[in-house]
Amino acid sequence: MRRYAGLASAEELEKALREIGAERYHNLHPFHRLLHGGRLNRGQVQAWALNRYYYQSRIPMKDAALLARCTDPGLRREWLQRILDHDGAPGGREGGEGGIERWLRLCEGLGLDPVYVGGETGILPAVRFAVDAYRHFVAERSLLEAVASSLTELFAPGIHAERIPGMLAGYDFVSESMMGYFRIRLTQAPRDSGFALDYVREHADSPESREAVCNALIFKCDVLWAQLDALHHAYVLGGGIPAGAFVPEDMTGRAAS
Numbered sequence: 001m002r003r004y005a006g007l008a009s010a011e012e013l014e015k016a017l018r019e020i021g022a023e024r025y026h027n028l029h030p031f032h033r034l035l036h037g038g039r040l041n042r043g044q045v046q047a048w049a050l051n052r053y054y055y056q057s058r059i060p061m062k063d064a065a066l067l068a069r070c071t072d073p074g075l076r077r078e079w080l081q082r083i084l085d086h087d088g089a090p091g092g093r094e095g096g097e098g099g100i101e102r103w104l105r106l107c108e109g110l111g112l113d114p115v116y117v118g119g120e121t122g123i124l125p126a127v128r129f130a131v132d133a134y135r136h137f138v139a140e141r142s143l144l145e146a147v148a149s150s151l152t153e154l155f156a157p158g159i160h161a162e163r164i165p166g167m168l169a170g171y172d173f174v175s176e177s178m179m180g181y182f183r184i185r186l187t188q189a190p191r192d193s194g195f196a197l198d199y200v201r202e203h204a205d206s207p208e209s210r211e212a213v214c215n216a217l218i219f220k221c222d223v224l225w226a227q228l229d230a231l232h233h234a235y236v237l238g239g240g241i242p243a244g245a246f247v248p249e250d251m252t253g254r255a256a257s
């Protein structure tokens with residue numbers, strides 16, 4: 001059944017998008033329930049931060065892919081801010097530091113070597129494939145679908161607001177300064193998702209294009225969910241750690257055989 005075929009207005013589209021988030025966003029994933037509930041060990045939290053680095057590192061690349069195909073200077077100007085948020089502004093503008101540096105600070109605080117994290121060698125294969133699929137989607141689909149695929153950010157402030165107190169209360173190896181990345185996203189994400197939501201409400205002007213917007217959001221929820229499936233399988237359920245992927249100190253001997 002094509003559940004989102006026949007959406008008749010921007011209001012119906014927005015309602016459908018919020019329904020998709022309520023059913024499919026990765027706050028519902030069992031790995032996140034464990035992470036935010038303080039029920040992982042340090043090695044498992046390290047594995048999450050390390051793998052999530054790959055997502056962080058590819059976000060500005062997918063945003064650059066979107067910018068590169070954009071003919072509207074207004075949309076380019078708005079979207080450029082996303083790249084500065086992650087890479088840091090040139091010449092120390094707006095504080096200079098970007099999200100990628102902040103993420104590496106989180107990794108370092110967890111006891112990981114930032115050079116190892118940035119080298120990307122320890123990433124799970126399925127995380128790599130899921131994140132790369134996002135970048136290709138943005139580069140290849142319509143501009144409307146590319147913008148729509150960022151709409152998971154509508155639901156990100158909720159997860160960050162849960163993660164900050166959850167991790168601070170649940171882990172004695174997590175400190176306030178390591179949560180800097182998420183605190184800043186609490187204001188950046190609503191700005192970005194507000195713009196993207198207005199954009200799709202205005203530009204998806206037929207039932208077919210509204211359905212394409214919904215499918216782009218479903219695809220993106222799958223990208224996020226698949227990353228956590230891979231982490232859960234390798235580091236929680238004992239499914240085996242693929243050769244070459246990060247092995248936490250307390251899990252040596254658990255590599256896939």
Ligand SMILES: O=C(O)c1cc(C(=O)O)c2c(n1)C(=O)C(=O)c1cc(C(=O)O)[nH]c1-2
Nearest residue numbers: 059149150151152153155156159160185224
């Ligand atoms: O921690 C999270 O759960 C989470 C989720 C998402 C998301 O929903 O895609 C993003 C972020 N964080 C994030 O920090 C971020 O910068 C970001 C950019 C984007 C995007 O698709 O352009 N999503 C997200």
